[in-house]
Amino acid sequence: MANIRDIAKQAGVSITTVSRVLNDHPYVSEEKRAAVFRAMQELQYRRNINAVHLSKGKTNMIGVVLPTINHPYFGELVDGIAEAAIEHGIQLILFQTNYETHRELEALEQLRGSVVDGIIFCSRAIPLDMLTTFKHDGPIVLCEDVEQPYFPSVSICHEKAFRSGLDYLTLKGYERIGYCIGRKDTANSMKRRKAYEDKMREIGREVREEWIFDRCINIEDGRRVMREYLALPEKPDAFLVSADQTAAGMVHEAKQLRVSIPEDLAILSFDNHPIAELMGISTIEIPTRELGIQAFRTFFKHLHDPDTPIEKLMLPYRLIERSTI
Amino acid sequence: MANIRDIAKQAGVSITTVSRVLNDHPYVSEEKRAAVFRAMQELQYRRNINAVHLSKGKTNMIGVVLPTINHPYFGELVDGIAEAAIEHGIQLILFQTNYETHRELEALEQLRGSVVDGIIFCSRAIPLDMLTTFKHDGPIVLCEDVEQPYFPSVSICHEKAFRSGLDYLTLKGYERIGYCIGRKDTANSMKRRKAYEDKMREIGREVREEWIFDRCINIEDGRRVMREYLALPEKPDAFLVSADQTAAGMVHEAKQLRVSIPEDLAILSFDNHPIAELMGISTIEIPTRELGIQAFRTFFKHLHDPDTPIEKLMLPYRLIERSTI
């Protein structure tokens, strides 16, 4: 592979001049510029980007941390991030954590080792105080509804959204309400629990732990919930479900188990991914793709101006009525 | 940021010794090793991986080229690739092409510029002869059923699979068969067309261009096909559809348009993604995730032994009967 030195020799100019041509600097005569281009052509020159990275101390890459890419929510989110990133010539490097915190730490080490210029956490499992350790290694953006002054974040207001869902359910006459969340310990889930507890208090119902289902992320989880629902001595009459995928699994399993939806059990979920429309699931739309776009924009602002104020950006959600309520 | 030199000074050893400790080389006395570790601790040392990359001429990163990550097929494929990659400490960098060839070229330039050690094409649009130009810049693996001696590939045998689908349809009494494919010009699609033409000849039916639908990838495409189907003066009685997503859109739109499936129209699709089960779609399962795993393994073999013979790996498919036939 020809390098910048070979080009310089071939074109009869200095290395510096070649570098100037490479980087569109002014102050290069047309003749020399042409000579450099010719030499690059002849020698099939490609610049070694690792050398650029080392020299500049930047890579134009951003780390994207998520549990799995194979899920509509993260697929849409990354799609949004990628769309915004490509406009600025920034590449995405993927860190699939499978919910393991040590994988998140690996990603952070990459930030510290300047393999990436920054990180967007699509989902976070490691404690915030551990994260703050990496605060000065580059911009970190969170996609979650969490109270903290250290990192910018982008999300919907999960507490409000969950509350809206509960309001809608009670408005429709349901009061024996259970719910499903992804991971009990995430910020988003804690917000939801708070909304739930508040609402139960408001309508004079008690919180029933056996009506709360944890680890509900994909379709199979929904099936499991439905089977467990059936075994419940006292059953809820409605479920608020934090992901369309899970709701889809519930609806499908309900059909097998001859549970009528919404007669026996009403379901309201979140996301409004394509599957929700296909299966007629009532849901609260989360602008996932837009979330990704905004997450990147936020990252980019902080990348170029580290003094950008830490903001918590909230995007709107909206309820979509279909036939599971 | 402290560098290797600072550590050497602090620990009172040479740079080489530090490097040896860093890379787990033998022949370092315990005292010095300890001293180095202590210095690294004290100075909060992290090694700059870009420097490692430059020095080694490798990055331990692999480029993954695909049109969009936000689609179950590519989601599963990447999931498989990632699973295998992580075992070998290799990172994924994502190139979303949106089906634009210049984006694929950008990815290839990154290979040439040694930003990535190799590339897996989950979907390819640029011509093969252009691709061969990059043959010596690093291993390139294709996930398509294409005849060529230059690159290893991993796929199912689309011609046979499509033929199986057609056989099954005719066995069930359908002969007025149309089909949907993703992109007319891909290798996979051309294989399918061949299978279709052969079968039509075999059963004495002519190929009807208006029964062939191009650009069928996602759900919305399926809706479109269904509407166009309804406007057809003469209608097929069955469709072979190259993606569950599209089939799902068709089934959903059919319901709206009061077309009975399978009475008015039978549908057999490919993939067996979760949505196929949820919607009861008969489909031919493609082991997408396994495809990804094998694609990575193939890449990895070629990375470490460039003389590995170029192979075309074929994975099995299987038909799953549900209720759209």
Added chain:
DNA sequence: TTGTATGCGTTATCAT
């Protein structure tokens, strides 16, 4: 077992 010297390919600084 340890260290010296050199290379990796580019950018940046400072002269001229």
Added chain:
DNA sequence: ATGATAACGCATACAA
């Protein structure tokens, strides 16, 4: 407008 040279941070052949 152009060029010589010093970083950038690490790995490694070679010497000791």
